[in-house]
Structure formats: C-alpha cells, structure tokens
Amino acid sequence: xxxxxxxxxxSGQTPSATVLEAMTNALAHRGPDGAGHHVQxxxxxxxxxxxxxxxxxxxxxxxxxxxxxxxxxxxxxxxELRMENQLACATGSDCEPPLHLYRRDGAGxxxxxxxxxxxxxxxxxxxxxxxxxxxxxxxxxxxAETQQGIAFASEPQALIAAGLVAPSxxxxxxxxxxxxxxxxxxxxIFQGITRLLPGETVVIADGRIVERRRRVAxxxxxxxxxxxxxxxARLDAAFEQSVDLHQRSDVPYGMFLxxxxxxxxxxxxxxxxxxxxxxxFTAGFDVAGAxxxxxxxxxxxxxxxxxxxxxxxxxxxxxxxxxxxxACMDDPVADYxxxxxxxxxxxxxxxxxxxxxxxxxxxxxxxxxRYRSAMRPWWMGGKAMRAHxxxxxxxxxxxxxxxxxxxxxxxxxxxxSPGRTRLQAAQALDVADWLPNDLLTKLxxxxxxxxxxxRTPFLDSGVAAAAFRLPDAMKVRDGQGKWVLRQWLKQHFxxxxxxxxxxxxxxxxGAWIAEAADKLAPLVAAQPGVAAIAEPDRILPLFRAAAxxxxxxxxxxxxxxxxxxxxxxxxxxxxxxxLAFLAER
Numbered sequence: 001x002x003x004x005x006x007x008x009x010x011s012g013q014t015p016s017a018t019v020l021e022a023m024t025n026a027l028a029h030r031g032p033d034g035a036g037h038h039v040q041x042x043x044x045x046x047x048x049x050x051x052x053x054x055x056x057x058x059x060x061x062x063x064x065x066x067x068x069x070x071x072x073x074x075x076x077x078x079x080e081l082r083m084e085n086q087l088a089c090a091t092g093s094d095c096e097p098p099l100h101l102y103r104r105d106g107a108g109x110x111x112x113x114x115x116x117x118x119x120x121x122x123x124x125x126x127x128x129x130x131x132x133x134x135x136x137x138x139x140x141x142x143x144a145e146t147q148q149g150i151a152f153a154s155e156p157q158a159l160i161a162a163g164l165v166a167p168s169x170x171x172x173x174x175x176x177x178x179x180x181x182x183x184x185x186x187x188x189i190f191q192g193i194t195r196l197l198p199g200e201t202v203v204i205a206d207g208r209i210v211e212r213r214r215r216v217a218x219x220x221x222x223x224x225x226x227x228x229x230x231x232x233a234r235l236d237a238a239f240e241q242s243v244d245l246h247q248r249s250d251v252p253y254g255m256f257l258x259x260x261x262x263x264x265x266x267x268x269x270x271x272x273x274x275x276x277x278x279x280x281f282t283a284g285f286d287v288a289g290a291x292x293x294x295x296x297x298x299x300x301x302x303x304x305x306x307x308x309x310x311x312x313x314x315x316x317x318x319x320x321x322x323x324x325x326x327a328c329m330d331d332p333v334a335d336y337x338x339x340x341x342x343x344x345x346x347x348x349x350x351x352x353x354x355x356x357x358x359x360x361x362x363x364x365x366x367x368x369x370r371y372r373s374a375m376r377p378w379w380m381g382g383k384a385m386r387a388h389x390x391x392x393x394x395x396x397x398x399x400x401x402x403x404x405x406x407x408x409x410x411x412x413x414x415x416x417s418p419g420r421t422r423l424q425a426a427q428a429l430d431v432a433d434w435l436p437n438d439l440l441t442k443l444x445x446x447x448x449x450x451x452x453x454x455r456t457p458f459l460d461s462g463v464a465a466a467a468f469r470l471p472d473a474m475k476v477r478d479g480q481g482k483w484v485l486r487q488w489l490k491q492h493f494x495x496x497x498x499x500x501x502x503x504x505x506x507x508x509x510g511a512w513i514a515e516a517a518d519k520l521a522p523l524v525a526a527q528p529g530v531a532a533i534a535e536p537d538r539i540l541p542l543f544r545a546a547a548x549x550x551x552x553x554x555x556x557x558x559x560x561x562x563x564x565x566x567x568x569x570x571x572x573x574x575x576x577x578x579l580a581f582l583a584e585r
Contacts, residue, residue, distance in 0.1 A: 259293025510552020529565025
C-alpha cells in the first residue's frame with residue numbers, strides 16, 4: 001500500500017520539480033516508509049512507500065530495461081507469476097513481476113495479476129506511459145488533463161495541492177453525493193479530475209490517452225447448473241486460496257471483525273490458516289437503540305481462539321475527530337461507516353500494518369435486502385436499485401437535485417448483460433459503482449490516513465468465479481441473502497450462528513446530531529457550501545428531528561458536506577472539534 005503520482009506530458013514539456021514535490025508531499029501519509037522518483041524527458045513518476053512485502057529491496061521506482069514502474073497496492077500472486085513465467089527478478093517486490101510482464105505483453109500485462117493495484121509504467125523506448133487499476137477498483141487512481149499533458153495521483157487532493165486543478169465542483173456529482181452518499185462513474189465531484197475505472201488500462205503518448213482497455217471483475221453469463229454440495233466445496237477451496245494469498249506479508253497483520261457473516265467467514269478461514277491466534281478489532285457504540293454487534297463478535301472471536309480488541313466509540317470522540325475523518329475523504333463518501341473505520345485503523349496501527357476485512361461479501365454473494373426487492377418485477381412490489389435519495393420529500397434543499405440517477409441508470413443498463421438474472425444485474429451494478437466509489441474508497445482513505453493497508457479477500461477473481469454464477473436460490477433463500485456462504489459457515493464455523501437474523505451495523509450519528517442540534521445547525525447553515533444548496537431556516541428543524549431515520553440520513557449528509565466543503569473546496573485545515581472547525585472563518 002503506497003501512494004503514486006506522476007506527469008505524462010507532451011513532447012518538449014519538462015516536468016516541474018515543484019509540482020512533483022507537492023504531489024509527493026500530499027501523499028506522504030500513504031507511504032511513511034520512504035519515497036522515490038523517476039524523471040526522464042517529459043515523464044515523471046513519484047512513489048511514497050508503506051513497506052509490506054520485501055522490506056529490504058522493494059523500494060520504488062522499479063526498473064527493467066527501458067521501463068520503470070511505481071505501484072500502489074499488492075499483487076498477491078507475485079510468487080506464482082515469477083515461477084510460471086520464469087521471470088528473472090532482481091528484488092522480492094510483488095510489483096516487479098508486473099514490470100517484466102509489461103515488457104513481454106505490453107498494455108495487456110495486467111490480465112493475470114491477482115490483487116489490488118494501481119500501477120504506472122514509463123516505457124522510454126515506446127515513449128509512452130501506461131496506467132492500470134485492479135478490476136474491482138480496490139486501489140484508487142485519478143487523472144487530470146492539463147495544457148501540458150496528463151497528471152495522475154492516488155488521491156485527487158494531491159492534484160489540487162500541486163495547483164494542477166482548481167477545487168471546482170460539478171453540480172451533477174454534488175447532487176449524487178447528497179442523494180446517494182457517493183458519486184458514480186469516471187468523473188469525480190471535481191471539475192477536471194477523473195477516475196481510472198476499475199479494471200481499466202490506459203496508454204498515454206505525447207500527453208494524451210491513445211488507448212483504453214478494460215478487464216472485468218465478474219464472469220459473464222447467467223446462473224450455472226451445480227449442486228449445493230459442489231458449490232460449497234468449490235467456495236471452500238476458492239476462499240481458502242484467496243485468504244492465504246491475502247495473508248502474504250512481511251509485517252504483522254490482523255482483521256476487522258463485526259458481528260456479521262462476512263467478517264466471521266474471514267475470521268474462520270484465517271483461524272484455519274494461522275498457527276497463532278488471529279488478532280481481531282471490533283468497534284461499537286454505547287448508545288441506547290444503536291445496533292451493536294460487539295457481543296456477537298466477541299462470541300465468534302472466542303470460538304475461533306482469536307485475540308479480540310474492542311473499541312467503544314463515543315459521541316465526544318466522534319465530534320472531536322470528525323473534521324479529521326472527513327478531511328481524509330477527498331473523493332467524498334458520506335457513508336457514516338467512515339467513523340468506525342477511521343477509529344479502528346487508528347487502533348490497529350498500534351500493532352499491525354495490514355488488516356483483512358469483509359468488504360465485498362454482500363456484493364459477491366447477494367446479501368443486501370435491496371437485492372431481494374430488485375429480484376421482483378414491479379407488479380410484485382419490486383423497485384429499481386437506489387430509486388430514492390436522502391433528501392426526497394424533506395423540503396430542505398433550495399431546489400430538487402437533478403440528474404442524480406443518471407450515473408446509476410447508465411451503470412444499471414451496462415450491468416444487465418444478456419443471460420444475467422435480475423439478482424446478478426443488481427449485484428453487478430453495485431460492483432460497478434457502489435463498491436469502488438463508496439465502500440472501497442472509505443476503506444482506502446480511512447486506513448491510509450493511519451498508514452494501514454486494508455485487504456479484501458472476497459474481492460478476488462477466484463472467489464468471484466466460484467460464487468457469482470451460482471443459481472439465485474444459492475444466494476437468496478427464505479428471505480435471507482448469502483445462503484451459500486451461511487451454509488459454508490454452518491459447516492466450518494457454526495459458532496458464528498450464520499442463520500441468525502441480521503442485526504445490521506449502524507452508527508448513531510442521527511441521535512448525536514439531534515442532541516447537538518441547537519449548537520450544530522446554525523454553524524452548518526452558515527457554511528458557504530451548505531448555504532448554496534439548502535434553505536438555512538430548515539436546517540435546525542431537520543437536525544432536531546435527526547433521531548428519525550430519514551431525517552438522520554439527510555442531516556448527516558449536510559454535516560458531512562459542510563465539513564468536506566470547508567476542507568477540500570475552501571482549503572481550511574482540519575483542526576479542532578466539529579464546532580470549532582465549523583466556526584472558523
């Protein structure tokens with residue numbers, strides 16, 4: 001896990017040392033263990049390193065012949081790639097095999113990579129730069145086209161900090177953020193900054209993109225014919241291999257454990273594969289009525305023989321650190337799960353540099369309740385995915401958000417490929433946008449803020465191949481999702497109680513906002529970013545009612561936007577608690 005940045009300029013242009021230094025400094029939190037640069041002609045690459053694999057010789061950039069590489073993430077099958085392709089590697093780095101594969105295969109080099117990665121390669125002989133991102137979009141990569149050429153970085157804020165792009169907002173993306181809590185597609189909320197799409201490889205020559213190709217995350221085709229026994233056995237083999245690969249590390253690792261099915265499965269497999277007790281971290285909230293699965297997590301941890309570390313996250317702690325938490329979300333995600341994730345990472349870094357987590361289990365195995373609705377036709381009560389937004393029917397915004405479903409509808413059309421069932425199409429839609437642009441962005445930024453690497457063994461090509469084309473009835477049955485995963489747990493880790501009713505994980509931000517409404521609402525209403533979109537006199541009533549579910553979501557989105565806009569658009573340094581930061585002029 002690292003930070004990468006670079007400039008791929010037009011012929012005759014010279015990379016600015018000041019710009020490169022500014023991008024590198026802006027990514028220092030992603031790689032506190034070292035930094036390196038490669039500057040040749042009109043191309044510059046930068047790398048900030050979090051040392052995980054090959055601590056001694058793994059510094060970047062890496063070089064082979066006329067090609068140089070910087071990478072963020074981990075290529076888990078680096079050992080197999082060396083052996084199968086008879087690669088003569090000079091280091092033990094997981095990123096060196098991709099460099100040699102590029103020299104052999106060109107822009108198709110990423111087809112056999114198994115892992116999470118954002119990679120930049122400068123080919124001096126071909127006079128071009130190649131950028132590649134993993135198929136699930138676990139690791140981020142952003143681009144900005146300037147008059148001199150193309151700049152890229154692991155985070156948008158690095159491009160802004162270097163003065164390459166102004167922090168101007170795109171209205172459609174702002175509407176998406178307010179209604180959906182994340183933004184969709186290639187375009188970000190910032191004018192002039194785009195995402196490299198999950199699985200995309202681009203070739204840049206003379207400061208412009210000349211080739212694009214895409215590697216898909218999910219297998220094509222509808223449900224296959226398979227017995228339940230065979231499906232569970234295949235899942236066991238694929239998941240064991242994935243977790244084994246995801247544990248490859250030269251530094252200590254642990255895991256994030258909720259009380260749910262996905263993290264219980266990760267715990268069970270880690271316990272199978274490790275001789276030492278698994279180190280598991282769990283967060284919870286001491287608020288009446290808040291969903292708190294610490295008891296279930298503790299029961300699972302004890303049954304697995306894990307060492308279990310629990311955190312209690314209080315309203316006082318959240319309000320003290322919320323400006324810092326929101327500040328790390330430069331590509332904004334108004335998902336309240338950023339709060340426990342940030343606190344868990346802050347605690348985990350005291351003992352480990354790597355954590356495994358259960359992100360992706362719902363998407364791969366069909367776990368969300370919205371999938372069950374999407375499976376039904378409209379005349380049987382079914383409804384489109386994300387049909388309603390957070391501010392619908394609340395009369396808080398100055399004008400109704402427009403076009404906020406355009407990105408979702410375009411992704412839905414692409415997800416409904418021939419042969420797929422309604423369930424598969426719903427899963428594919430979430431894998432296309434919700435997963436990379438909400439859950440994985442949250443995980444990346446909250447962990448990298450503390451220099452911790454997050455790994456997601458469900459988001460693996462082998463697991464996707466084993467699970468995505470299973471019959472719908474092996475995913476959703478008797479009103480519950482993830483049936484085959486629950487059956488696997490029933491066989492291999494029954495102490496997790498896989499068929500108990502899902503409690504869900506919620507953060508009581510609505511209750512906290514309601515308690516502080518009289519102090520918080522006037523400060524939020526006075527923020528330029530909020531005043532431009534919301535009626536000031538309607539914010540206090542909304543915040544006072546924030547203990548309600550709908551009002552709570554809307555109030556949280558406004559509070560998030562107020563803090564995010566102040567930091568990432570107005571450029572105010574995040575310091576002090578939430579009230580002090582909002583009061584700062």
